[in-house]
Every structure is written in structure tokens, then in C-alpha cells.
Amino acid sequence: MSSSQPADEANRSQHITYSNIYGFSAKYVPFNADPSSTESYSLDEIIYTSASGGLLDVQHDMEALKKFDGQYWKSLFDSRIGKTTWPYGSGVWSKKEWVLPEIDSEHIVSAFEGNSNLFWAERFGKTVVGMNDLWVKQCGISHTGSFKDLGMTVLVSQVNRLRKLGKKPVVGVGCASTGDTSAALSAYCAAAGIPAIVFLPANKISMAQLVQPIANGAKVLSLDTDFDGCMQLIREVTAELPIYLANSLNGLRIEGQKTAAIEILQQFDWQVPDWVIVPGGNLGNIYAFYKGFHMCKELGLVDRLPRLVCAQAANANPLYLHYKSGWDSEFKPVRAKTTFASAIQIGDPVSIDRAVFALKNCDGIVEEATEEELMDAMSQADLTGMFVCPQTGVALSALIKLRNKGVIAATDRTVVVSTAHGLKFAQAKIDYHSKAIPDMASQFANPPIEVKAKLAAVMDVLQNEVLSDSN
Ligand SMILES: Cc1ncc(COP(=O)(O)O)c(C=O)c1O
Numbered sequence: 001m002s003s004s005q006p007a008d009e010a011n012r013s014q015h016i017t018y019s020n021i022y023g024f025s026a027k028y029v030p031f032n033a034d035p036s037s038t039e040s041y042s043l044d045e046i047i048y049t050s051a052s053g054g055l056l057d058v059q060h061d062m063e064a065l066k067k068f069d070g071q072y073w074k075s076l077f078d079s080r081i082g083k084t085t086w087p088y089g090s091g092v093w094s095k096k097e098w099v100l101p102e103i104d105s106e107h108i109v110s111a112f113e114g115n116s117n118l119f120w121a122e123r124f125g126k127t128v129v130g131m132n133d134l135w136v137k138q139c140g141i142s143h144t145g146s147f148k149d150l151g152m153t154v155l156v157s158q159v160n161r162l163r164k165l166g167k168k169p170v171v172g173v174g175c176a177s178t179g180d181t182s183a184a185l186s187a188y189c190a191a192a193g194i195p196a197i198v199f200l201p202a203n204k205i206s207m208a209q210l211v212q213p214i215a216n217g218a219k220v221l222s223l224d225t226d227f228d229g230c231m232q233l234i235r236e237v238t239a240e241l242p243i244y245l246a247n248s249l250n251g252l253r254i255e256g257q258k259t260a261a262i263e264i265l266q267q268f269d270w271q272v273p274d275w276v277i278v279p280g281g282n283l284g285n286i287y288a289f290y291k292g293f294h295m296c297k298e299l300g301l302v303d304r305l306p307r308l309v310c311a312q313a314a315n316a317n318p319l320y321l322h323y324k325s326g327w328d329s330e331f332k333p334v335r336a337k338t339t340f341a342s343a344i345q346i347g348d349p350v351s352i353d354r355a356v357f358a359l360k361n362c363d364g365i366v367e368e369a370t371e372e373e374l375m376d377a378m379s380q381a382d383l384t385g386m387f388v389c390p391q392t393g394v395a396l397s398a399l400i401k402l403r404n405k406g407v408i409a410a411t412d413r414t415v416v417v418s419t420a421h422g423l424k425f426a427q428a429k430i431d432y433h434s435k436a437i438p439d440m441a442s443q444f445a446n447p448p449i450e451v452k453a454k455l456a457a458v459m460d461v462l463q464n465e466v467l468s469d470s471n
């Protein structure tokens with residue numbers, strides 16, 4: 001699945017990993033465990049929670065990685081950008097030693113994901129938020145149109161390894177999804193010839209997202225519940241059957257997603273931005289960004305962390321409410337209401353503990369956006385040449401609010417993470433631009449003008465709409 005050069009078997013097997021020579025390795029440990037804990041599991045185990053029922057985290061042998069200094073890692077990663085060499089041409093696998101160091105390259109299932117554009121949002125920055133150093137990390141311009149590809153290449157590669165080596169009886173891989181995880185899972189499984197099973201909340205995802213797993217041959221179960229209901233069911237099913245769980249509860253996903261943070265640093269020539277704003281739903285990604293930045297600091301590639309902002313839709317804002325409570329009360333899930341940011345319509349995020357940990361450790365902030373705010377922000381971004389999804393609208397809306405409050409300064413270098421391709425959410429944009437959304441002014445709508453096919457009529461419109469504006 002290399003994007004620019006067919007990765008035939010010979011090419012793959014030439015690049016036998018050298019990881020084991022240096023002893024790079026990784027294992028599962030309980031998330032945020034007490035330093036005295038000795039609980040750990042091989043990544044070849046099929047296990048999603050610790051003995052006490054908490055989250056697991058992939059822990060790398062940092063002492064082995066520290067045998068090389070920050071300059072070594074920067075040079076190594078930089079040397080792999082844009083190459084076709086299997087599997088390092090992938091933005092994820094170019095950091096293989098920090099991701100899944102022990103997997104053989106021949107077991108990797110990759111679409112050469114990652115290496116996404118870091119777009120200088122010059123016009124949005126100057127005209128909407130009065131900033132000159134605003135960047136949008138285009139994680140949605142990807143193989144299946146979302147950042148989920150970054151984590152899914154890792155998870156499906158590990159499943160491929162288990163199946164190829166006959167280590168475990170995995171008959172398929174399953175997930176609950178608001179549309180993007182299912183698309184990524186289905187594509188990577190189809191590429192590897194592994195059955196995929198996806199649980200979707202009926203009528204709660206976009207048509208473009210629904211058709212992706214269908215087209216990729218996944219078994220699609222449309223369930224009469226919301227995402228949280230689907231998540232509960234897939235956890236129960238994967239506990240009973242030899243179906244591997246692909247949601248970000250599974251720490252392997254985080255390992256791939258964290259490479260987007262490393263990539264941002266690389267794209268800034270290893271300069272650390274002041275702020276990174278990430279839309280949050282099931283909350284794996286905010287932790288993935290933290291983990292990527294933190295590893296770069298710990299291994300000497302940079303000397304500080306950026307401050308992270310997690311942005312939620314006001315209609316699905318359990319993390320925001322928890323943050324506003326001062327983190328000190330017990331976390332309370334909510335019933336998520338319908339939102340145009342349907343991919344983050346999640347009320348009981350599985351990675352809540354990871355998100356709180358990440359935000360506390362980088363002086364992070366949580367913001368929220370109403371439906372009108374997120375749709376306006378998305379549309380303003382589009383009007384400056386982007387084509388972003390409503391989830392990115394939530395993140396941009398958080399930026400606008402934090403600028404207005406003076407929390408983010410005009411000169412702060414800021415990155416907004418764009419998580420999915422706008423084309424997946426065309427209907428939301430059509431509704432906005434046709435001013436068809438009840439109780440929404442749609443102040444940035446740009447509806448088409450219906451004109452008679454007569455020169456005089458066309459000239460009239462151009463006179464009023466174009467020429468008069470330029471005077
Ligand atoms: C497009 C998009 N943006 C943002 C998110 C939020 O990511 P996370 O669930 O890791 O918080 C998701 C999925 O939840 C998504 O599909």
C-alpha cells in the first residue's frame with residue numbers, strides 16, 4: 001500500500017528491522033501506574049485493561065532509546081521524510097523505533113499515512129484572530145480522510161503479525177465508531193485481508209462516512225443506539241469472541257497517533273509551538289499529542305512542551321464540565337446531544353483518565369463551542385481557502401474564544417489540529433450555506449445565486465455582487 005512505489009515482498013524484506021540489535025522494545029503497563037508496580041504484558045497479548053480494570057499504556061524501554069541523543073533521533077527521522085523505502089516513507093513508521101520497535105517490516109500494513117501538511121493559515125490568522133503565526137495540521141488529508149489512519153496502521157499491523165505468526169486466534173477486528181475509526185479500520189483490514197466488523201450508531205454519522213466501511217467490505221452493524229452504546233457493546237463482544245478491539249482504548253492506536261505531534265515539531269525544524277488545539281471526543285488523541293511531545297522532550301529533541309487545548313462541542317462536553325469543576329470532583333459522563341460535529345458526539349469517553357493526565361501535565365485548557373460557533377468557525381476557515389470538518393470548527397472556535405479572552409496572544413505560535421476531511425461533512429456545509437439550519441443565522445453563508453440564462457440578467461448580478469464590491 002505504498003503511495004508512491006509498490007512495496008513488493010522483496011522490498012519489504014530487505015529492510016529487516018535493526019531494533020533488536022539495540023534492544024528497543026515496548027510492553028503494556030497500567031496507565032499512570034505507581035512506580036513500584038511490576039504489572040506488564042507483552043504487546044502480543046490480547047488485553048485492553050489492567051488487573052484493576054484501568055487503562056493500559058504502551059511503555060517503551062526509554063533507557064534503550066536514550067542510548068542515542070536527541071540529535072541522532074532528529075537526523076534519523078528527518079532522513080526518512082518523503083522516501084519510498086518500506087516502511088519508513090510513512091509518517092508513522094518513519095518513527096518505528098518509538099512506535100512498535102519489535103514488529104518485522106514485512107508485517108506492517110501501511111498506506112504511507114502521516115507526513116500531512118502543516119498549513120500556514122495566513123488569511124484566517126490575520127483576518128479572524130489577528131495572528132501571524134497560526135498553523136493548521138491537516139491530519140484529515142489522509143488515506144481514509146481522518147487522523148485515525150495514524151493509529152490504525154499500527155493496530156492492524158500488530159493484528160497482522162499475530163495472525164501471520166499464528167500467535168493468537170484473531171478472526172477479525174472490531175470497533176464502535178462515529179464514522180472515522182470505522183473507515184480507517186475497514187480500509188487497513190481490507191488491505192491486509194483481515195475481516196473488519198464495525199458498530200455504528202444508526203442515523204448519527206454522515207453518508208460519506210457510512211459508505212466507507214461498506215465499500216471496503218467490512219461487516220457493518222447499524223445499531224439503534226448512540227456511540228456510547230456501541231462502545232459498550234463492542235467491549236462486551238470483544239471480551240467474548242476472538243475479535244480484536246480497535247478503538248483507542250487499545251493503547252496501540254495512541255502509538256501511531258502520537259507521531260502527529262512529533263511531525264509538528266519536525267515541520268517547525270524542532271521548534272516547539274506555544275499552543276496546540278485538538279478537538280476531543282473519545283479523548284485518545286489529546287493524550288496521543290501529549291505523549292508524542294513528552295517523548296520528544298524526554299529524549300532530548302526539544303526542551304519544553306506546548307500547552308494543549310482540548311476543544312469539545314457544547315452538546316457533547318463531559319471533559320469541559322469536568323475541567324470547569326476544577327478536576328476535583330468525580331468525572332460524570334453525559335448523554336451527548338446531536339451536534340454537527342457528529343464525530344465527537346460522545347458522552348462517556350474511554351480515555352478520560354488519559355486526557356486529564358495530559359492536560360494537567362502541560363498546563364492545558366478545555367474549551368467548548370456551541371453549534372453556531374463551530375459552524376461559523378468552520379465556514380470562516382473555508383472562506384480563507386481551507387475545507388475543514390465541523391470537528392476542526394470546534395477547535396477553531398476554541399482558538400477564537402481564547403484569543404478574545406487574551407489567553408492566546410497575537411504573537412503566540414499556535415497549531416490547530418484538523419482531524420477529518422471536510423468532504424466527509426458536505427451535508428452540514430450544504431445546510432449552513434443554504435441557511436436551512438433552524439435558529440442559526442449562518443452569517444458566513446454563501447448560497448448560489450439563481451440567475452436566468454440571459455446576458456442582461458447575468459450582467460446585473462455581476463454588477464451588484466462583484467463589481468460594486470471592488471469599488
Ligand atoms: C474527525 C474527528 N475529530 C476528532 C475526534 C476526537 O478524537 P478523540 O476521540 O481521540 O478525542 C474524532 C473521534 O472521536 C474524530 O473522528
Ligand SMILES: N[C@@H](CCOP(=O)(O)O)C(=O)O
Pocket residue numbers: 148175176177178179180181182246247248249281282284343344
Ligand atoms: N471519532 C471516533 C470515535 C471513536 O474513537 P476511537 O479513537 O476510540 O476509536 C470515530 O471515528 O469512531
